[in-house]
Amino acid sequence: MRIVTDSQAVPQVGQIVRILRGRDAGQYAIVIKVVDERFVLIADGNKRKFDSPKKKNVKHLELYQHVATVVQESIEETGRVTNGKLRFALNKFKETLDDEEKGE
Known part of the structure; x- marks a missing residue:
């Protein structure tokens, strides 16, 4: 998975990120x-549900190029996404x- 390192990169809805600072450092979110x-x-x-997101x-944040299309489409269509989909x-x-780390 490639990490977007460009400081000018604009995040988009559905994009996977890794938290670098704060209490949740090291965890992934969308x-x-x-x-x-x-x-x-x-x-x-x-921990962070759709109804109480973290600003x-x-x-x-460390931005990944991967965008969760399931989440993106759900938010575009209904304005919401279920916590299960997240x-x-x-x-x-x-x-x-994990597969990439193993070299598969």
């Missing part, structure tokens, strides 16, 4: 809303990361 060029709302479906500075998308992403 962008559910772009507030402005500096801030996004993220959720993971477990994070983009500088404190968990499913993150688990699927983590599996691909």
Whole structure:
């Protein structure tokens, strides 16, 4: 999985991120809303539910090129996404990361 390292990169809804700063550092989440060029709302479906997302500075996130299309389509169609879909998308992403580390 490629990491977007460009500081000018704009996050998009459904994009997978890794949290670099704060209490949740090292954990993965999904962008559910772009507030402005500096801030996004993220959720993971477990600790951070869709109804109570965390507002994070983009500088404190590591952006991956992977976009969870299930999440993106759900938010575009209904304006919401279930916490189950968030968990499913993150688990699927983590599996691909594990496979890449093993060299598969």
